[in-house]
Amino acid sequence: MSPELLSALTIFVLAILVGFEVISKVPATLHTPLMSGANSIHGIVLVGAMVIAVEATDPLSHLLSFVAVAFASMNVVGGYVVTDRMLQMFRKRPTAPPPDAPADGGKG
């Protein structure tokens, strides 16, 4: 096993343990935003998608990497924006409904 792989594995295992620890007692109210927040984080795959785009040489890999970059960007941008919109609802004292929220906001 190369030293590089060993350190990658070390990072992997430690990050898993951190992931287990970082989510503790979460009230059910926050389950959906938290899921959505975690969802945005795996949008980091965009970094990988950009790297394969650079290394692409033939039309097929150009196409694959374009789709990968577009998918990942959608994940990142949409994920953070939608999570922020959800969390906006948890403001302590909303004075008026947020202008961009639908009139029937909330859980219908």
Add this chain to the structure above:
Amino acid sequence: MSTLDTVIQLIYLAAAACFVLGLHQMNSPATARNGNRLSAVGMAAAIAGTVVLIASGTYSDVNTSAWIIIAAGLVVGGGLGFYTARTVQMTAMPQLVSIFNAVGGGAAALIAIDDYIRLSGVVGASIPLEVSIPTVLDVIIGSITFTGSVIAAGKLQGLIGGQPIILPGSRILTAALAVVAVVAALFLLVGNVSLPVFGVILLAGLLFGVTMVLPIGGADMPVVISLLNSFTGTAVAMAGFVLSDPVLIIAGALVGASGAILTKLMADAMNRSVLNIMIGGFGTGDAAVGASTGGPGGAVREIGADDAAIQLAYAQHVIIVPGYGLAVAQAQHGVRELAELLEARGVDVKYAIHPVAGRMPGHMNVLLAEANVPYPQLKEMDEINPEFERADVALVVGANDVTNPAARSNTASPIYGMPILDVDKAHSIIVIKRSMRPGYAGIDNELYLNPKTGMLFADAKDGLAQLVAAVKAV
């Protein structure tokens, strides 16, 4: 390692720290929004750092077409994500999150596909295990997540029936697909290089995602999405191994693990096990929602003190409905303490006093006055009833029959015609009660079966003490 490389790697490290801290801050409503923003800042830094790294020619010489692909992908994907996230109705939120999850998993799978095509294209190539293992895992998990999340979103959107769809032999098909994927994966791992076999794995993964999610009921979809979210995290970590990119490994593993915990928490909150949900065939609870004045139907929903406290702390109007149980438990001081805490947070608190609340008419007013509850907050039934419609939360403490909607609607009920407090009209209802035992009238209370109602099973005094502690912690 060049200076630039070092700087970018440190930025990646900082980004990973932002993800961890941001995720942790999302445990509480007070800090959640900041947490999400912190995580977004980390993400922006990581992406910007990667662009700089690419521009510096670290990976390979960049040609114009690569820049065009990246820019077009960012604009198309980012624009689509931004637009849908801004315009989606709040009610349609879960399916959108599912779609974002699908594309994330899809992107991770595409990285593995692209990588494998490149590696297998070399004549006489052999792919070492440390590359083939993550590549195969990435494509399997990524493809399952992609189709599974799309199906889940379709179910939530109502495009695919929310009912569990169990085709004859679908279980066998699912199992067969799993076997095909595993056998094909092993064939590649023992040292064979074959693009068609890789394609078989991809296809089996895509179909497996469909057959896995189809039999699961619509009401369980949020748990399924959370599980698929965890899968995507794992797929991204595998993509990190394929590309030897630590930031992908860290973020992916983080989401994989935290998503797994979150999935378990969500399943626990529904009083189900994850396995029970995945086996499917249940969870059609959608149908029970909305029958607020109908007969009994649906199950009692239990709520924890933490959840109840959050509902109360972030409400604008709270109406407390004290009853006999409160008097018995001598909990009037506890209720006053809770009300004061809420008021300090800016919540408008009122008490709804039913004429027969307590042991004798007016008993409740006395008890509460004794506990120094300001008199103007005590409202008589006729005065408070129209206000329940505007109340965010009605907190019922030890009251039962005086809140039973059957008195209004069910002519067969022994208490039909009794004046009641219109608690069921509040946006959400929290009931502190020791058990499901019927009240004085010996009849079941439909209010407890209302989908808006959360039951906090505790003695009135203990329950209030828990709420006070939880509100303080919010």
